[in-house]
Amino acid sequence: MKHLIPLVCILCISFFSSCLKAKCTGNCITTTFRGRIYDATTNRGFDKIKVRAIWSNQSQSYLYPEVAIVKTNGDGWFEMNVKINPDDFNSKSLNIQFEAPNGFELRGNLDGNHFYSDKSFYDYDPVTFQQIDFKLYPVTTAKIQLIRTQTDAMKQFNLSYNFNNEYPTNFGYQFNNFNLNYEYTIITTADIYTRITLEKTSMTGSKIIISDSAIFRRNQTNNLQINY
Numbered sequence: 525m526k527h528l529i530p531l532v533c534i535l536c537i538s539f540f541s542s543c544l545k546a547k548c549t550g551n552c553i554t555t556t557f558r559g560r561i562y563d564a565t566t567n568r569g570f571d572k573i574k575v576r577a578i579w580s581n582q583s584q585s586y587l588y589p590e591v592a593i594v595k596t597n598g599d600g601w602f603e604m605n606v607k608i609n610p611d612d613f614n615s616k617s618l619n620i621q622f623e624a625p626n627g628f629e630l631r632g633n634l635d636g637n638h639f640y641s642d643k644s645f646y647d648y649d650p651v652t653f654q655q656i657d658f659k660l661y662p663v664t665t666a667k668i669q670l671i672r673t674q675t676d677a678m679k680q681f682n683l684s685y686n687f688n689n690e691y692p693t694n695f696g697y698q699f700n701n702f703n704l705n706y707e708y709t710i711i712t713t714a715d716i717y718t719r720i721t722l723e724k725t726s727m728t729g730s731k732i733i734i735s736d737s738a739i740f741r742r743n744q745t746n747n748l749q750i751n752y
Contacts, residue, residue, distance in 0.1 A: 670683075678724050
């Protein structure tokens, strides 16, 4: 029977409920955690999303003590008032965690896996605790078709894409076979412009940049053709 206890706790966590409840000891201070979860493309808040605060450190594996759990209101706001000991940050981090709605993800892990998204705090900072901002992006896929129409002598080319002028993502890097066409499938955000950039380097070292933009929609086939 003892061997079933860890399994039961893991199952509890998988359903967004921890078997371990954190107990504050020592210099306990009532602290407010406040933030919002919303669609970055429309500013619409997500209602009734479960949000929890948990302590985490390397020795706890999957067993994370839960500090509090609440739900967002109709405009995506949540608030927790809990007692914590600031000294606990010397050995732990506190995570604000939630499960993203279907088809949405944070910019940092845009993959459409519909899994936990979180923000970690490593210091006691009551001001930052009340400025928690979770911008979620709708996820979609798109096929980028590169059609070789030019005869210039290239040494290499590099492709990248971004949206909202944030964090370019490289998704193609080729050095030869420049007489071929290529097709790439990318994961990006829906309903706002994604910019695709192709940078060609010639045999002499000069560079030519070709860019295009498109809005890719959810739940449809998205294609963009670029001649190079």
